[in-house]
Amino acid sequence: MLKVNELHTGYGKKPVLFGPSLEISKGKIVAIIGPNGAGKSTILKAICGLIPVWDGKITFEDSCINDSTPAKNVKRGITFCPQGNRVFDELSVNENLQIGGIYLKKKELAGRIDDVLQLFPMLKDRLKQNAGTLSGGEQQMLALGRALIPRPKLLLLDEPSLGLSPNLISTAFERIQQVNRERGTAILIVEQKVRKVLKICHKVYGIKLGKVVFDGQPEQIRHDERLRQIFL
Template sequence: MLKVNQLNAGYGKFQILYDISLKAERDAVTVIVGPNGSGKTTLLKSVAGLATVYSGEILLEDNCIRGHKPYEIASMGVAYLPQVGNVFQNLTVEENLRMAGYLLSDGEYKEGLSEAFRVFPQVKDWLHKPVWWLSGGERQVLAISMAIVRNTKLMLMDEPTAALAPKLAAQILDKIKQAGRELGITVLLVEQNALRALEISDYAYLLVAGRVAYNGDSRDMLNNPKLASMYLGVKYKATAE
């Protein structure tokens, strides 16, 4: 679905990412973890057309999307959900959903909406509420629903649970996984809670200082004591004392 080959990217002349190769498969959740400042957001932005790409390939279903404008990449089925500001605060929930589907025919919009309601039935009850009325978690649910409405193939999510209480964060991640599976959406997720992200994801990349330091099945990464203690905040009990 998404293939990134030997990507070098940054902002203007500030190079942040070095030789990144990454794959995100359809129907799977791929997660990017790593310390603050390691380039996770920049990697999502590079795919979305919002960073400077110096070299390398970015392929969506084998079509090159590198060098396209952000709105062109969006119209190819890529949804970029930044950490904040992914919904329109002063509009109602229904207006937000309509904005997401403004390029669709009535029929397509209704179909997208019913798919979103299937994953998130609660959205139906909020249609006439203004977005400022929603909690942080509900806004994330709306942002994901908007991506579903507009028939997203690849969802790039930057720390969707950053501002949420742990229990709610876990629920949202489960829903993201469910949406991916049920609707055939490829999910590429950056998560600050690496442990939780690894638990719900299929494949993981660890970024350190702009490079891929490790990649593999999420389970394997979780079970790798060295990685886990260095980067994931997992404390292992000392066995020899």
């Protein structure tokens, strides 16, 4: 579904990624793990079109999306939840969900919002409330909900557990698994909570200093010495 081949990119003139390659198939959860500053989030930003690709190739469903903008990628079926479950603080919960499908016709959008509210019924009572006043767990639901409105084929999640209390983190991961199971959405997730993410993913990539240092099934990786070493 998505192939990243020898990706080179960075910020300004500073390179961050030095040719990592990865792949994600339909309906799977793939995790990217690694220490701070390894370039995990940068991979997601390059895929969704927030930063330019310097070299290498990103293909989604057999078309090259190197030069695609975030708006075009949303229409293609790639949505992105930036780090820390960001929501539009000053907009109501309903408006946040509407923004997720801003390009859709009114009727279609209403249907999509109903869909998301079935998945996260807790948001129903909060529709008119400003998103900035929601609790951390509710914001996580809303951030996920907003990204699901376009019915993405691939969902990019950047540290969904960031800023959540320990008991909310487990719920957040259950929710992500639920989205994958019930909707068949492929998920590429960047996480620092390694043990938690290994429980829900089908494949894992270890990144260090902008390069892939290992990849494999979570069961293989869990007891692998390379997993420990990547954080040293």
